[in-house]
Each structure stands twice: as C-alpha cells, then as structure tokens.
Amino acid sequence: MKPMTPQELHDILLAAFGPQHWWPAGTPFEVAVGAVLTQNTAWSNVEQAIRALAAKQALTPAGILALPPSVLEQTVRPAGYFRVKAGYLRTLAAWVQQRAPDGLASLAGSDAGDLRQELLGLRGIGPETADSILLYALGRPLVVADAYTRRIGARLGMLPEGTGYAAAQAYLARRLPSDAAVLGEFHALVVRLGKEFCGKRPRCSGCPLASRCPSVSVPAARERSVPA
C-alpha cells in the first residue's frame, strides 16, 4: 500500500478527532512559557505550573523577572526539570522584555526566519520550542516536527526511521499548505493521536489510522496474543 500523504493524515485525524483548539493559552507570552515548560513533559504537569505562575502574576516577562530565582523554581516545579526550566524562563522573559517590550505580538512584522534564529540563540529554545512559539504565538506557518510527528511519520511509512527534526520538517512543509491554521491543527491532531494511540508503546485498537497503517499488524498481533 502506498504511504498516506501528510494531507491525508491531517484530513483523517480532523474527521476523527475534530478541531483541537490549540494552543491552550491566553496570550502569546503564555504560549512561549508553555512551550518551554512542556519540553519532554506531559501537559498535565505543565498546567499545574502555569496555574502556579498565574497565581503569582508571573505570566508576563516582568512578572517572571520579579520573582526571586528560588521562588520561580518552586513555582514551576510540577513541570519537572524545574531548575533548568526556571533558568530558561528567565532567559526568555529577559529577551522578550528587551526585544519586544510591547509584547510578543509586536514582532508580527519581523521576518520569521530571522526571529527563529534569534530564538534558537537563547538557552533553552531549540527547534521545536522555537517553531511552536512562532506558529502558535505569532501565527507563522511553520511545521512543528516533534517526536510524535516523526514517530508517527515513520510508522506510517511516510518518513524513514530516525529522521531528524529538520528533515522531517522540510518533508512535511513541502506537502502541507503554508497556512498557520492548518499547520497548527496538524500538529495538535498528531499530538492527540500520539497520546491516545501512538506513544512509544502503540495501542492500535481503535486507532483512526488502523486500516492504513503498515505498523498495525505487529502490535495488533501482540494484542491478540494476550490471553482473554
């Protein structure tokens, strides 16, 4: 069977799951904070940290920089890696305050490639975090090629196993519309699929892609082999 196209993947997932209404955040800066906090971390943990930040009026650059470092660490503790992430948030807050004192939205007119390079220069902002911020906070049409995307792409036969971030991003960008709404929905749908069916241990029963997925036979056989 021919591997499905990224557009087909988008369409099937949208039909199965509906719009995901991402990113779950109130302001562009809050998007950026969430993007840092969710690094290698479940979103449920991030939510706790964001609520704690909100309670301390620390969902703004000034609010974060006003907290003593030890207090910031304890506030984001539920999100894990709290010492490093607290440092990342301070770096991010200082950059926004200096680069966009009127708020991230004021960078709307800047070149996306230049902005991406600036973000990548900050400690704690790698490719996925930069692209998430540019896509969901600033509305730039970029593909977020996170671990779920690459794993699912490989299982569908769309990408070779072990494809890196940049190669996966380039592959998908050539095959999806350069439209922030579509790309934002695509990534959100892929994450939804990943959480429910396609983690490191796939659970293919009920997966909306089961009939089109070359990988299903293996885990499905395993599931059938479990004694009833």
Next chain:
DNA sequence: GCCCAGGTGGGTA
C-alpha cells in the same frame, strides 16, 4: 515499582 511524557544543552570520541 516501572514506564513514559508536546526537548535541550553539554561532553566525549
């Protein structure tokens, strides 16, 4: 108790 989660940075060969 074990595995995993919406990565990134630094060190080593």
Next chain:
DNA sequence: TACCCACATGGG
C-alpha cells in the same frame, strides 16, 4: 558529526 547523559515531576 554522532552518540551519550543530565535534567525531575506526576500520571497510568
């Protein structure tokens, strides 16, 4: 360049 490893909490 290509691996390793540290970083840490909370939920299934």
